[in-house]
Amino acid sequence: MERSSASLWRKIRSRYNLVGNTCENCNANYFPPRIVCRNCGRKSKMVEKQYKGDGEIYSFTKIRVPPDTFKDEAPYDIGIVKLEEGPMVEGHIIENGIEPKIGGKVRVRFRKMYVDGDEGLIYYHYKFEQIG
Amino acid sequence: MSGIVGYGAHVPIYRIKTEDIARIWGEDAESIKKGLNIKEKSVPSRDEDAATIAVEAARRAVKHAGIKATEIGAVYVGSESHPYAVKPTATVVTQAIEAGNKVMCADLEFACKAGTAGIQMAMGLVDSGMIKYGMSVGSDTSQGRPGDALEYTASAGGAAFIIGKNDVIANIIKTVSYTSDTPDFWRREGASFPSHGGRFTGEPGYFRHITGATKMLFEETGLKPSDFDYAVFHQPNGKFPINVSTQLGFDMKQIEPGLLTPIIGNTYSGSSMLGLAATLDIAKPGQKILVTSFGSGAGSDSFAIEVTEGIESKRSRLDLVRSIIEKHKKYIDYSEYLKDRDSIKKT
Numbered sequence: 422m423e424r425s426s427a428s429l430w431r432k433i434r435s436r437y438n439l440v441g442n443t444c445e446n447c448n449a450n451y452f453p454p455r456i457v458c459r460n461c462g463r464k465s466k467m468v469e470k471q472y473k474g475d476g477e478i479y480s481f482t483k484i485r486v487p488p489d490t491f492k493d494e495a496p497y498d499i500g501i502v503k504l505e506e507g508p509m510v511e512g513h514i515i516e517n518g519i520e521p522k523i524g525g526k527v528r529v530r531f532r533k534m535y536v537d538g539d540e541g542l543i544y545y546h547y548k549f550e551q552i553g
Numbered sequence: 554m555s556g557i558v559g560y561g562a563h564v565p566i567y568r569i570k571t572e573d574i575a576r577i578w579g580e581d582a583e584s585i586k587k588g589l590n591i592k593e594k595s596v597p598s599r600d601e602d603a604a605t606i607a608v609e610a611a612r613r614a615v616k617h618a619g620i621k622a623t624e625i626g627a628v629y630v631g632s633e634s635h636p637y638a639v640k641p642t643a644t645v646v647t648q649a650i651e652a653g654n655k656v657m658c659a660d661l662e663f664a665c666k667a668g669t670a671g672i673q674m675a676m677g678l679v680d681s682g683m684i685k686y687g688m689s690v691g692s693d694t695s696q697g698r699p700g701d702a703l704e705y706t707a708s709a710g711g712a713a714f715i716i717g718k719n720d721v722i723a724n725i726i727k728t729v730s731y732t733s734d735t736p737d738f739w740r741r742e743g744a745s746f747p748s749h750g751g752r753f754t755g756e757p758g759y760f761r762h763i764t765g766a767t768k769m770l771f772e773e774t775g776l777k778p779s780d781f782d783y784a785v786f787h788q789p790n791g792k793f794p795i796n797v798s799t800q801l802g803f804d805m806k807q808i809e810p811g812l813l814t815p816i817i818g819n820t821y822s823g824s825s826m827l828g829l830a831a832t833l834d835i836a837k838p839g840q841k842i843l844v845t846s847f848g849s850g851a852g853s854d855s856f857a858i859e860v861t862e863g864i865e866s867k868r869s870r871l872d873l874v875r876s877i878i879e880k881h882k883k884y885i886d887y888s889e890y891l892k893d894r895d896s897i898k899k900t
């Protein structure tokens with residue numbers, strides 16, 4: 422996790438709101454946003470797209486031995502979520518008493534990802550909650 | 554006058570039972586449950602704070618209102634647990650709902666009534682034509698000192714209201730405030746936990762200000778308790794709102810739908826706003842709701858609200874307060890509670 426306020430600021434919209442992009446030439450959806458469409462190359466017409474945040478769990482894993490940043494959070498679940506609109510997105514699956522399962526329906530939530538000590542910034546981020 | 558265009562709520566899923574707190578301090582759970590009228594309270598998870606709760610409530614409010622977030626011209630967040638001392642929670646909320654940059658923003662503090670103060674500010678801006686819609690959020694992750702009576706009630710939750718003139722679900726007929734300099738409850742900058750005047754907090758604080766504002770509202774509108782279908786009062790515990798409603802001439806049937814503290818605790822800035830949201834969840838067109846908030850220090854904001862026809866068509870877009878509270882709740886014990894609250898000092 423980077424700790425500069427400039428890089429936080431640049432990525433804030435994708436982190437808060439799953440803002441990616443779509444290619445108007447072939448309708449391919451991307452998250453995170455891509456500069457050039459994978460299918461269309463020089464013909465790509467990229468425009469911004471905000472994903473609704475609904476999807477299902479494609480795969481997940483329980484982290485028991487976390488990196489230092491998340492040492493107080495373990496155990497926690499990280500998953501790959503297939504958004505309704507297509508893109509696969511990695512994210513934390515928040516603990517809500519339901520064990521994650523492949524194919525489980527998820528919805529996007531807004532949570533703290535990381536707090537930089539007692540005096541640094543608080544990094545907010547999307548996470549996913551399994552709702553069924 | 555302006556009215557409510559949409560609203561949204563959020564309550565964390567964790568709960569701790571009164572018994573589990575009482576056991577740690579060797580107190581009699583039954584007498585506390587009866588004395589405070591509280592069964593259990595909500596606890597935020599480690600990755601939730603007043604900003605994340607405000608965002609969840611605000612996003613639900615935008616969805617319920619059915620407006621573009623960029624039409625919102627002011628965002629106020631009332632809390633006594635803003636995550637930063639300097640860096641407004643309202644900026645995080647504004648960004649997270651994608652309201653754009655043309656927004657008036659501020660964090661408000663007035664103990665448990667900063668959110669209703671924000672509603673009044675938004676009303677003024679809407680009525681003067683300065684903005685089309687304004688949002689006010691009341692959100693808190695409040696803390697009681699371990700072992701203090703407040704530990705049984707201090708909980709987490711929030712609600713967001715969007716004020717405007719178009720497509721309202723309820724009109725705000727009138728709002729008034731009653732304010733005085735009263736040292737009933739306070740927290741100094743840098744202190745982790747609040748202090749309070751013990752038994753002093755009730756009469757000159759809560760009761761005097763709530764009855765003061767509510768009677769002022771009756772006088773200015775000519776309305777009386779029986780004109781209202783529902784009433785919501787600030788809920789520091791489950792007992793005070795019942796007592797104050799009896800003093801003012803309301804009955805249990807009027808306050809029951811909005812009385813949430815017995816099952817979620819005192820959500821501070823969220824308290825009266827969540828109560829109003831839960832009441833609007835079941836209200837029918839033409840019904841009248843009285844809301845009086847209270848913030849220590851001290852003051853009360855009182856509102857007379859009349860539900861419109863518009864409420865029915867928007868209801869399908871709503872996450873109902875009681876279903877948010879009941880759907881996924883997870884009980885934790887006192888040690889998990891301390892870990893969640895980050896109370897364990899790490900070296």
Ligand SMILES: [Zn+2]
Pocket residue numbers: 444445446447448449458459460461462465466
């Ligand atoms: Zn393409």
